[in-house]
Amino acid sequence: MKLVTAVVKPHKWEEVREALAATGIAGMTVTEASGYGQQKGHTEVYRGAEYDVSLVPKIRLEVVVDDAEVEKVVATITGAAKTGKIGDGKVWVIPVESVVRVRTGETDEAAL
Amino acid sequence: MNAGDTAWMLASSALVLLMAPGLAFFYGGMVRAKSVLNMMMMSFIAMAIVPVAWFLYAYSLAFDDDVTGGLVGGLGHVGLNGITPETLTGTIPTYVFVVFQLTFAIVTVALVSGAVADRMKFVAWALFVPVWLTVVYAPVAHWVFAFDTEDAKGGWIANKLGALDFAGGTVVEISSGASALALALVVGKRVGWKRDPMRPHNLPSVLLGAGLLWFGWIGFNAGSALGANHLASLALINTVAAGAAAMLGWLAIEVLREGKGTSFGAASGLVAGLVAITPSCGSVSPMGALVVGAVAGGICAFAIGFKFKLGYDDSLDVVGVHLVGGLVGTLLIGLLASNAAIELLGFGQPGLFYGGGLDQLGKQVVAAAVVLVYAFTCTYVIATVIDRLIGLRIDEEHEITGIDQVEHLETAYDHAGSSTGGLG
Numbered sequence: 001m002k003l004v005t006a007v008v009k010p011h012k013w014e015e016v017r018e019a020l021a022a023t024g025i026a027g028m029t030v031t032e033a034s035g036y037g038q039q040k041g042h043t044e045v046y047r048g049a050e051y052d053v054s055l056v057p058k059i060r061l062e063v064v065v066d067d068a069e070v071e072k073v074v075a076t077i078t079g080a081a082k083t084g085k086i087g088d089g090k091v092w093v094i095p096v097e098s099v100v101r102v103r104t105g106e107t108d109e110a111a112l
Numbered sequence: 113m114n115a116g117d118t119a120w121m122l123a124s125s126a127l128v129l130l131m132a133p134g135l136a137f138f139y140g141g142m143v144r145a146k147s148v149l150n151m152m153m154m155s156f157i158a159m160a161i162v163p164v165a166w167f168l169y170a171y172s173l174a175f176d177d178d179v180t181g182g183l184v185g186g187l188g189h190v191g192l193n194g195i196t197p198e199t200l201t202g203t204i205p206t207y208v209f210v211v212f213q214l215t216f217a218i219v220t221v222a223l224v225s226g227a228v229a230d231r232m233k234f235v236a237w238a239l240f241v242p243v244w245l246t247v248v249y250a251p252v253a254h255w256v257f258a259f260d261t262e263d264a265k266g267g268w269i270a271n272k273l274g275a276l277d278f279a280g281g282t283v284v285e286i287s288s289g290a291s292a293l294a295l296a297l298v299v300g301k302r303v304g305w306k307r308d309p310m311r312p313h314n315l316p317s318v319l320l321g322a323g324l325l326w327f328g329w330i331g332f333n334a335g336s337a338l339g340a341n342h343l344a345s346l347a348l349i350n351t352v353a354a355g356a357a358a359m360l361g362w363l364a365i366e367v368l369r370e371g372k373g374t375s376f377g378a379a380s381g382l383v384a385g386l387v388a389i390t391p392s393c394g395s396v397s398p399m400g401a402l403v404v405g406a407v408a409g410g411i412c413a414f415a416i417g418f419k420f421k422l423g424y425d426d427s428l429d430v431v432g433v434h435l436v437g438g439l440v441g442t443l444l445i446g447l448l449a450s451n452a453a454i455e456l457l458g459f460g461q462p463g464l465f466y467g468g469g470l471d472q473l474g475k476q477v478v479a480a481a482v483v484l485v486y487a488f489t490c491t492y493v494i495a496t497v498i499d500r501l502i503g504l505r506i507d508e509e510h511e512i513t514g515i516d517q518v519e520h521l522e523t524a525y526d527h528a529g530s531s532t533g534g535l536g
Binding site for chain 2: 045046049053
């Protein structure tokens with residue numbers, strides 16, 4: 001099992017969700033996040049005073065998937081989240097040792 | 113008594129009283145979330161302290177028969193002595209006049225608080241308010257607003273100098289702006305000023321406050337005619353014209369400078385225009401008011417940068433908006449006072465552009481300069497004395513924690529758990 005974490009632009013989140021749903025992914029955890037990468041934030045102006053705001057709003061989504069589905073999920077997310085402009089986000093994958101479904105006590109693949 | 117005049121002045125008093133909570137929202141939105149309650153409370157406490165002091169003695173200092181050659185009123189009306197519901201000031205009951213003038217005093221001292229956002233002890237502010245009202249506001253109101261009558265002699269600017277200040281460009285705007293500068297200098301800069309971003313935490317609140325101020329300002333300016341009459345109509349139309357033109361003026365500067373117009377700029381420009389038209393709304397034409405507004409909006413948009421160049425932390429730009437806007441409006445009278453308005457007003461000279469020469473401009477300069485220097489000097493001394501007595505500033509640690517929590521035992525917002533009902 002793998003944990004796929006993606007940080008995407010907020011306005012692409014709905015497309016990512018729909019694309020993942022179409023691949024049969026049952027659920028995920030979504031968090032409003034903020035951060036920056038190569039775009040280094042943005043500038044805001046208040047009464048003529050400029051502020052560099054280093055953190056920009058992002059959506060962070062996490063989904064645990066079966067090993068066999070990792071490539072498909074990563075490709076789906078990157079495809080749906082891509083605008084081609086700076087700040088599109090990142091997707092990364094890390095291994096997961098075990099999963100338990102709280103309601104039933106099922107474990108690992110059965111719990112996904 | 114004239115019922116129409118009285119009805120309008122009752123309404124005007126209510127309108128101007130609303131400016132204090134309007135100012136609280138205007139200023140409250142500009143500070144960080146951890147300071148908003150303290151910022152708003154500085155206006156609200158003025159709504160409690162000033163009326164008490166005003167009724168007890170300050171009204172008398174401002175409007176009783178002069179005792180010192182035009183400098184300050186006497187103590188004949190201490191405790192509103194000698195005033196009954198039947199007593200008249202012009203065509204309105206004196207009680208209405210007392211309250212109308214009171215509302216000006218509340219707003220003026222509340223304006224000063226914008227210079228010391230985030231960092232002044234609340235008890236020090238509560239002490240500053242009545243002292244400043246007594247030493248600065250009441251005498252200056254006497255100079256400018258107390259006209260000679262059959263019963264009482266008034267102040268030197270209104271009667272001897274003959275400078276025009278219809279609704280308080282000197283008394284309200286220049287005195288609050290100059291005092292804000294003095295207080296900011298004595299209190300010192302906020303921790304992290306210029307280093308940390310101190311962005312306004314709620315711009316909708318700033319816009320709400322600016323809107324309430326415009327609404328109240330109708331009473332402020334058109335009420336200063338002290339009657340439902342032609343002069344009130346001139347002040348009304350000029351107040352609307354200048355506010356609109358100034359919003360556009362400020363936004364135009366922003367578009368030229370940054371390529372975009374901001375909501376904060378729109379609210380600030382509006383207020384700058386209202387500040388500038390306050391002294392001039394009874395002496396310029398509506399076309400003149402458009403010029404006053406546009407010039408004030410443009411100049412104030414630049415003036416707020418002074419603090420970064422000169423290094424004083426006037427947190428919410430009381431100097432850049434009220435002192436500079438007040439000077440613009442007070443001095444432009446010397447150029448733009450129209451023949452028709454002067455005729456309606458019944459005194460003063462037309463401005464330079466209307467063939468009146470430099471006479472009126474000279475008087476405007478003297479009035480503005482004296483009020484500026486007097487208010488700055490007195491406030492500097494008052495602030496220094498309070499600082500020595502009880503200290504003006506909260507601890508640095510408390511300032512970083514947030515003044516709301518340490519001075520009021522409250523915080524404005526409960527963000528955690530507001531949507532989930534969970535951990536918060």
